[in-house]
Amino acid sequence: MKPVRPLEPVPVPPDAPAHLREALAAARTDLARAYLALARHYRDHSLAAALPLAQGALEAALSAEAPGATVEVLAGLSFIEVAQGRQEAAFEHLALALDLAHQHDLRHLESQVRNARAVARLTAGDAVGARRDLLDAQALAQAAGDLVDLAYTYVNLAFLENVTGQHEEALHQLNLLEELLPGLPEEATRQTMRLYLHENRALTYLNLARQARERGRPEAEAEARARTHAAIQAVRGGLALQPAGLIALTTETHAARLALLEGDLDQAQRHAEASLDHHTQLGQQVYLEAYLVMAEVSAARGHFGQAHAHYRAALDSARQQGRHRETQEILRAMARLHEQQGNFPAALATYRDALERAQHALDRLAHIEQRNADLSRELRQARAEASTWQDSVRRAETQARQDPLTGLLNRRGLQDSLAQFQEGTGPLLLALFDIDDFKSVNDHHSHAVGDAALQAVAAHLSALIPPGSLLARYGGEEFLLVVPDMPPRQAPALVEHLRQAVEGHDWATLPGELTLTVSAGYALIEDRHAEALRAGLEQADEHLYRAKRAGRNQVHPPL
Numbered sequence: 001m002k003p004v005r006p007l008e009p010v011p012v013p014p015d016a017p018a019h020l021r022e023a024l025a026a027a028r029t030d031l032a033r034a035y036l037a038l039a040r041h042y043r044d045h046s047l048a049a050a051l052p053l054a055q056g057a058l059e060a061a062l063s064a065e066a067p068g069a070t071v072e073v074l075a076g077l078s079f080i081e082v083a084q085g086r087q088e089a090a091f092e093h094l095a096l097a098l099d100l101a102h103q104h105d106l107r108h109l110e111s112q113v114r115n116a117r118a119v120a121r122l123t124a125g126d127a128v129g130a131r132r133d134l135l136d137a138q139a140l141a142q143a144a145g146d147l148v149d150l151a152y153t154y155v156n157l158a159f160l161e162n163v164t165g166q167h168e169e170a171l172h173q174l175n176l177l178e179e180l181l182p183g184l185p186e187e188a189t190r191q192t193m194r195l196y197l198h199e200n201r202a203l204t205y206l207n208l209a210r211q212a213r214e215r216g217r218p219e220a221e222a223e224a225r226a227r228t229h230a231a232i233q234a235v236r237g238g239l240a241l242q243p244a245g246l247i248a249l250t251t252e253t254h255a256a257r258l259a260l261l262e263g264d265l266d267q268a269q270r271h272a273e274a275s276l277d278h279h280t281q282l283g284q285q286v287y288l289e290a291y292l293v294m295a296e297v298s299a300a301r302g303h304f305g306q307a308h309a310h311y312r313a314a315l316d317s318a319r320q321q322g323r324h325r326e327t328q329e330i331l332r333a334m335a336r337l338h339e340q341q342g343n344f345p346a347a348l349a350t351y352r353d354a355l356e357r358a359q360h361a362l363d364r365l366a367h368i369e370q371r372n373a374d375l376s377r378e379l380r381q382a383r384a385e386a387s388t389w390q391d392s393v394r395r396a397e398t399q400a401r402q403d404p405l406t407g408l409l410n411r412r413g414l415q416d417s418l419a420q421f422q423e424g425t426g427p428l429l430l431a432l433f434d435i436d437d438f439k440s441v442n443d444h445h446s447h448a449v450g451d452a453a454l455q456a457v458a459a460h461l462s463a464l465i466p467p468g469s470l471l472a473r474y475g476g477e478e479f480l481l482v483v484p485d486m487p488p489r490q491a492p493a494l495v496e497h498l499r500q501a502v503e504g505h506d507w508a509t510l511p512g513e514l515t516l517t518v519s520a521g522y523a524l525i526e527d528r529h530a531e532a533l534r535a536g537l538e539q540a541d542e543h544l545y546r547a548k549r550a551g552r553n554q555v556h557p558p559l
Helices: 018-026 031-043 047-063 067-083 087-103 107-124 127-144 147-163 167-183 187-214 218-241 245-261 265-282 289-300 304-320 324-340 344-385 389-401 411-421 438-444 447-464 491-504 530-549
Strands: 428-435 470-475 478-484 518-525
Touching: 018 031, 031 047, 031 067, 047 067, 047 389, 067 087, 067 107, 087 107, 087 389, 087 411, 107 127, 107 147, 127 147, 147 167, 147 187, 167 187, 187 218, 187 245, 218 245, 245 265, 245 289, 265 289, 289 304, 289 324, 304 324, 324 344, 344 389, 389 411, 411 470, 411 478, 428 438, 428 447, 428 491, 428 530, 438 447, 447 470, 447 478, 447 491, 478 491, 478 530, 491 518, 518 530
Parallel strands: none
Antiparallel strands: 428 478, 428 518, 470 478
């Protein structure tokens, strides 16, 4: 066996549980799983802390030449990425995990990878693909005799059945999970699964109670509400023994909706606010329920402006992540709220928006399948060019973060790199540069000339940006510059300097005697959390649009 190469230690949060700290300190050849255990802990408490621990686990697994641990880490990393709304990165890591499992004949690990991919698919709106993955995971776990993976499959199948309206089938999956609990190998695992069991039962009985009310069946509704109360109490008892932020968040939303059913608006408000507090503390994006339940409670209290604001927050998050199923559900809820207010033109416009986005949902699912096929090809290429399987994983990771044409960061690489700035406090400059009239370059010359122009502009901007900043290819002919700790008074001059540098550069090396210019829009943000970054990017994009409308080859806001 080759010696394990030295690793840079990953900082461990000071509030990490003692037993996980001790396991990490005692780890010699299995640092990867020790870091992964910490990452899984923080997945339910602080996603910002979980991600670097999972990334440290991946590097430890690669350095230890442990393909099995690498597969497990990639699956665990994908869960964290899905919870952060980074579905593209999650799919890439899951494709890599499946490829490694096949390459090293690790059939016993395929179940957890397919479980993870089912969650990613469902979050992206692909219920059919999620069900296919879960049934495969179930068969694989049963064949391998892996009760833990089988338990996770039952949890995920129950959630899927609730999402698709099959509530009785969800209860069946949860009953199978309950039968499995005594056979699980460790008490900590049994406690975790009990939390999932009770929380999913609370969701299922709540759905049955709402369904019974819609059908005018008061006795069935009363029974389902009583069972919801009991399940919520069971979750709270479990959380007292084993805190879990995501489960606490969803449990508060169930309690708020139950209180709404029972007409207790004050209680509903308290639970909804508690859910939103968990959402904010976790920094997660996968569960939009905190926004939605706040909207429902606000509407029930007649605070329609607040309800629309909460729906809009949920809608912005869903659209940003490309989650078209949730986008349509939120639009329908907003349309019903407009109807409730008697604003029928707004309701009609919102329904039309939902219909238009149905096609986007189909396009998104087709993109997911195409991306999976592309990933398989890229992974085969990485293996062919690599000297070891670890090198092939690292090459695949680099390719996933890098734009192949310009060598700059792509959106995935940008998203990963922006995380390093979220802990800072100084102003952050976000500047978008767009090559003017780029379509005519492709139309009048060729796409090869257009590619050469993109490469040349990327190289020229890269040579001029301040040290410590990021430059990414943001889309087509757009580039995004991110500069940390930017003095506000210097920001306009920097962006203008870069615009002038492109305008004044000698582009004689390009075919066709081209002259290239760029338009730019920028924004400065003080707060660096995810919502502020998203708002800053939207503002920079709006300013770029104004620069283009004003005649191109200029900066907005101007000096």
